[in-house]
Amino acid sequence: MSTVFQRVLDNITRVRGVRGAMLVAGEDGLIVAESLMEGVRGNAVAALAASLQKRFRQAMEAAAVGMPHFLHLQGEDGTLIIVPAPDGMLVVAVGAPDMNVGLVRLEMLRAAESIS
Amino acid sequence: MASDIKAMSAELARDPQSVVFLELGEALRRRGQLEAATGVVLGGLEHHSELVEAHDLYARLLVDAGDFRRAQQVWSGVLERSPRHLEAHKGLGFLAFRESDLETALEHLELALAADPTDPSVVRGLQTVRGAAAEAAVETAAETAAAAEEVAGEDRIFAGLEGAEHGLLLMDDRGRVLGGRLLGAQGEDVSDAVAAFLAGAAQEAERTARMLGLGEWRWLVAEGPEGNVYVTPPTAETLLLILRDRSVPSGRLAMLAERAGDVARQWLERQQL
Amino acid sequence: MTETRAVEAWTLEPLERFVAESGARLTLLMTPAGQVLAQHGFMRAVDVMSAAALGAAIVASTGEIARMLDQHEFAALNHQGVQHGIFLGAFDTPRGGLLALVVYGPDSSAGLVQLFFEELARGLVAATPAEEQPKAVLAANFEEELDRSLASLFGR
Numbered sequence: 268m269s270t271v272f273q274r275v276l277d278n279i280t281r282v283r284g285v286r287g288a289m290l291v292a293g294e295d296g297l298i299v300a301e302s303l304m305e306g307v308r309g310n311a312v313a314a315l316a317a318s319l320q321k322r323f324r325q326a327m328e329a330a331a332v333g334m335p336h337f338l339h340l341q342g343e344d345g346t347l348i349i350v351p352a353p354d355g356m357l358v359v360a361v362g363a364p365d366m367n368v369g370l371v372r373l374e375m376l377r378a379a380e381s382i383s
Numbered sequence: 384m385a386s387d388i389k390a391m392s393a394e395l396a397r398d399p400q401s402v403v404f405l406e407l408g409e410a411l412r413r414r415g416q417l418e419a420a421t422g423v424v425l426g427g428l429e430h431h432s433e434l435v436e437a438h439d440l441y442a443r444l445l446v447d448a449g450d451f452r453r454a455q456q457v458w459s460g461v462l463e464r465s466p467r468h469l470e471a472h473k474g475l476g477f478l479a480f481r482e483s484d485l486e487t488a489l490e491h492l493e494l495a496l497a498a499d500p501t502d503p504s505v506v507r508g509l510q511t512v513r514g515a516a517a518e519a520a521v522e523t524a525a526e527t528a529a530a531a532e533e534v535a536g537e538d539r540i541f542a543g544l545e546g547a548e549h550g551l552l553l554m555d556d557r558g559r560v561l562g563g564r565l566l567g568a569q570g571e572d573v574s575d576a577v578a579a580f581l582a583g584a585a586q587e588a589e590r591t592a593r594m595l596g597l598g599e600w601r602w603l604v605a606e607g608p609e610g611n612v613y614v615t616p617p618t619a620e621t622l623l624l625i626l627r628d629r630s631v632p633s634g635r636l637a638m639l640a641e642r643a644g645d646v647a648r649q650w651l652e653r654q655q656l
Numbered sequence: 657m658t659e660t661r662a663v664e665a666w667t668l669e670p671l672e673r674f675v676a677e678s679g680a681r682l683t684l685l686m687t688p689a690g691q692v693l694a695q696h697g698f699m700r701a702v703d704v705m706s707a708a709a710l711g712a713a714i715v716a717s718t719g720e721i722a723r724m725l726d727q728h729e730f731a732a733l734n735h736q737g738v739q740h741g742i743f744l745g746a747f748d749t750p751r752g753g754l755l756a757l758v759v760y761g762p763d764s765s766a767g768l769v770q771l772f773f774e775e776l777a778r779g780l781v782a783a784t785p786a787e788e789q790p791k792a793v794l795a796a797n798f799e800e801e802l803d804r805s806l807a808s809l810f811g812r
Contacts, residue, residue: 296767314767342597
């Protein structure tokens with residue numbers, strides 16, 4: 268993995284509660300780079316996050332609020348966050364239900380900027 | 384195109400049992416050769432009476448020929464064999480709409496949407512029918528005070544809540560608006576279009592949470608350049624959407640969603656009584 | 657909605673689940689020799705036969721390239737077009753290797769197809785019936801066998 272990708276992912280996974288971070292090809296739902304704890308299914312996170320982002324993009328366009336630049340899915344037992352980068356790549360993080368979303372969001376927005 | 388038709392005709396002549404009749408019938412129909420297309424399809428159906436796609440094509444030819452009654456029968460037959468057949472639901476939805484039977488039209492188009500939430504023609508069809516249904520409701524409301532009271536009641540689900548008139552929407556899991564309203568950037572009503580797309584998006588949220596071990600999904604926040612959206616399922620079969628401009632932080636959206644969710648649940652309970 | 661049909665009934669449920677979850681437009685389940693076990697979305701027998709032959713040939717030729725390079729066989733191939741993508745994956749079952757040829761549209765993705773392909777493979781392994789004496793496909797009964805398969809795949 269390129270050192271740039273590794274560094275941006277490490278900055279995200281360093282936040283407490285984060286179980287994994289990845290860069291995903293948005294249209295394909297395939298992993299570009301990953302930094303995951305054991306037990307996190309990288310291919311499933313990549314494919315489902317890309318599909319979720321695609322579906323919400325349609326709904327948000329219909330609502331005339333434009334392309335989403337931050338998506339946060341909250342489950343009872345965990346959290347998924349997606350930040351699209353300008354070149355079609357997605358920065359994705361998965362973690363505990365109570366992870367520090369503010370900090371993760373900040374790192375993910377930085378990551379999206381730095382990989383563009 | 385003409386050479387394709389020639390090649391397919393030759394193939395069918397060589398092998399009258401070939402399923403190429405379907406493609407040939409469709410090609411002839413697109414060229415407006417309805418009589419020839421009908422002959423090909425009926426000939427094919429003699430050998431392949433079980434092929435639902437052939438019945439669907441026949442029904443569309445009947446519509447082209449103006450025989451709506453027969454088309455309806457044929458599509459109903461398709462649904463008996465294949466209850467989730469997208470084209471049959473679309474066709475029956477269209478026929479019902481033509482007959483001003485908006486309820487049946489909505490029912491078929493919603494089933495079509497459930498079969499393929501990404502089909503833009505279904506979304507557009509639903510928008511048209513729902514628009515017509517809303518107009519019809521207003522007309523009826525003008526005629527009878529009781530009906531007017533009922534319609535107004537639905538619009539007032541969120542009465543008193545911040546943004547009730549333009550940024551709160553309650554819908555069922557098939558993309559049907561139950562109450563509230565969403566207005567777009569130019570003040571146009573985008574409730575139906577958003578609800579239709581959101582049904583598919585919520586299914587994806589549910590699947591994502593389940594497959595990634597996130598447990599039951601609670602809510603989803605999406606931030607866009609022109610506004611923020613908060614989506615949550617107040618009950619298993621419904622979705623609540625809150626749309627606000629970017630100045631409203633997600634924490635406040637969550638608080639508003641909690642209140643709106645309570646109101647929606649109470650309203651839904653009242654509907655079931 | 658097009659139907660899913662199978663020559664081998666045990667393949668039907670895992671394949672239907674795969675189609676529903678992945679959003680695949682067309683799917684062919686076959687042996688490495690190109691014998692079709694089940695299909696979804698195909699309208700014409702001739703298309704099924706051509707796709708099966710081509711899919712099997714692609715897997716055979718890439719397998720040969722892998723062998724020449726002294727590599728493991730490629731488990732999956734993906735070709736992304738402008739509107740549609742084609743995925744070809746191989747997996748083992750207690751009854752031998754199988755191939756899946758999948759065509760998907762813009763409402764799905766390579767990632768989703770790959771993810772649910774893994775589930776399809778697991779589902780088929782679990783659903784495989786107990787071993788029975790393999791039937792040799794002889795030239796004499798080949799046509800009959802083919803007719804029977806096509807009848808199952810197209811419901812006639």
